[in-house]
Amino acid sequence: AQSVAQPEDQVNVAEGNPLTVKCTYSVSGNPYLFWYVQYPNRGLQFLLKYITGDNLVKGSYGFEAEFNKSQTSFHLKKPSALVSDSALYFCAVIRSNDYKLSFGAGTTVTVRA
Amino acid sequence: GAGVSQSPSNKVTEKGKDVELRCDPISGHTALYWYRQSLGQGLEFLIYFQGNSAPDKSGLPSDRFSAERTGGSVSTLTIQRTQQEDSAVYLCASSLPRAGNTIYFGEGSWLTVV
Numbered sequence: 092a093q094s095v096a097q098p099e100d101q102v103n104v105a106e107g108n109p110l111t112v113k114c115t116y117s118v119s120g121n122p123y124l125f126w127y128v129q130y131p132n133r134g135l136q137f138l139l140k141y142i143t144g145d146n147l148v149k150g151s152y153g154f155e156a157e158f159n160k161s162q163t164s165f166h167l168k169k170p171s172a173l174v175s176d177s178a179l180y181f182c183a184v185i186r187s188n189d190y191k192l193s194f195g196a197g198t199t200v201t202v203r204a
Numbered sequence: 205g206a207g208v209s210q211s212p213s214n215k216v217t218e219k220g221k222d223v224e225l226r227c228d229p230i231s232g233h234t235a236l237y238w239y240r241q242s243l244g245q246g247l248e249f250l251i252y253f254q255g256n257s258a259p260d261k262s263g264l265p266s267d268r269f270s271a272e273r274t275g276g277s278v279s280t281l282t283i284q285r286t287q288q289e290d291s292a293v294y295l296c297a298s299s300l301p302r303a304g305n306t307i308y309f310g311e312g313s314w315l316t317v318v
Contacts, residue, residue, distance in 0.1 A: 123303060127309070134309045137307075192237075192239075192307060197246065197247075
């Protein structure tokens with residue numbers, strides 16, 4: 092079985108401040124980890140993924156995430172948030188020999204001007 | 205095409221009617237998924253197609269739901285005798301076949317059953 096937890100329903104930050112969206116996972120075997128963003132009334136947009144290699148992954152729109160195997164975490168970060176980053180963010184996991192993405196419940200990010 | 209294409213983008217239907225939702229995956233993507241996004245339920249896996257293999261239908265919530273994929277490309281999700289609890293966003297996604305390849309989502313079909 093595999094599962095993802097996003098412990099915060101909402102994250103509020105001021106524009107220009109660092110943004111962190113937390114994600115922890117549970118999976119047997121090696122995980123493949125993904126972050127997606129959903130803007131209002133839109134589908135899911137891929138941000139970044141961790142498959143193997145360097146634990147720090149860089150993605151679209153200045154986002155990055157760090158894979159931490161010992162803490163089973165994959166937190167999403169952005170050094171300086173923009174108002175346009177306000178959206179719903181989903182963390183997801185697949186086992187390395189599987190194909191089904193399991194999603195977290197999502198975290199709503201609000202960046203205030 | 206440039207991305208995963210879904211139609212209709214919005215559908216309002218009366219309870220008891222059948223609906224068909226269409227998905228056109230990214231060219232060359234042999235893996236195709238349907239997910240459902242509803243309030244309080246998050247993102248639920250519905251069905252997975254990979255090439256000519258038998259689909260994984262384990263996420264379909266009832267026998268009112270079915271899906272097919274013709275010619276290894278376009279897929280249709282059919283909901284028979286719609287109920288109000290079927291109101292949700294139905295998201296289609298596609299990818300290259302191996303695990304770890306990026307799964308790309310369409311804009312979704314927003315279904316409202318009245």
